[in-house]
Amino acid sequence: MSSSPGRATIRRATCTSTRNGKLVVKWDLENWQPMKGEASARVLQLIRELEDEGVL
Amino acid sequence: MKIRKVELNNRKGEFRVVTYSGDTYVFPYVKAEPQPDAANKVADAVVDRELAKEAFSYVLESGDEGIVHLDQVLEYNEDPSYLRDLLIYKLTLEAKQRVEESGLSRRELARRLRTSVPQLYRLLDTANDKKSLDQLISLLQVLDCNVDLRVTHKDHGA
Numbered sequence: 001m002s003s004s005p006g007r008a009t010i011r012r013a014t015c016t017s018t019r020n021g022k023l024v025v026k027w028d029l030e031n032w033q034p035m036k037g038e039a040s041a042r043v044l045q046l047i048r049e050l051e052d053e054g055v056l
Numbered sequence: 057m058k059i060r061k062v063e064l065n066n067r068k069g070e071f072r073v074v075t076y077s078g079d080t081y082v083f084p085y086v087k088a089e090p091q092p093d094a095a096n097k098v099a100d101a102v103v104d105r106e107l108a109k110e111a112f113s114y115v116l117e118s119g120d121e122g123i124v125h126l127d128q129v130l131e132y133n134e135d136p137s138y139l140r141d142l143l144i145y146k147l148t149l150e151a152k153q154r155v156e157e158s159g160l161s162r163r164e165l166a167r168r169l170r171t172s173v174p175q176l177y178r179l180l181d182t183a184n185d186k187k188s189l190d191q192l193i194s195l196l197q198v199l200d201c202n203v204d205l206r207v208t209h210k211d212h213g214a
Binding site for chain 1: 105106107108109110111125127145149152182183185
């Protein structure tokens with residue numbers, strides 16, 4: 001997800017991003033709101049890119 | 057909530073998930089993707105530390121891998137705390153939308169709610185689950201909404 005180690009899991013209409021074993025954000029893809037944590041502009045950009053690629 | 061350990065049971069076709077709070081949940085293979093079956097059983101399942109222990113990974117005999125997030129497990133088991141947090145989230149979304157539609161300033165809303173502006177922002181923060189249902193209901197009523205609660209029997213297997 002970024003230059004630092006990070007992972008994202010996709011579950012239905014949410015996307016969970018972690019970095020170094022800690023939650024960054026759990027993002028509601030349907031309503032485009034955070035459910036947990038905070039999303040930086042970079043993380044949101046990556047989520048949008050994954051949506052555009054059809055991964056999400 | 058985090059996962060302490062996960063066990064696989066190919067005979068029963070289910071994962072057994074234990075959280076640090078001591079709760080145990082069952083998650084059937086049929087709900088996992090890729091779905092294990094008799095011809096392609098689960099070879100291993102481990103708590104995923106990279107995913108903040110909020111998910112577990114599993115590997116099939118074929119080598120295919122899958123991830124199951126704790127939310128999937130909690131939703132399947134209809135965990136009351138999980139469902140409560142989901143309800144709070146949905147009400148917060150509703151309140152946020154109606155705040156935007158109302159055209160009222162945050163200060164005016166806080167005044168009507170007899171609270172502070174920072175507290176109002178905390179109420180409208182979708183990532184904040186440390187708020188009560190009655191606070192949200194009060195906010196929605198200040199926003200000129202009727203909030204009706206309907207209790208019905210769960211519809212299992214329909």
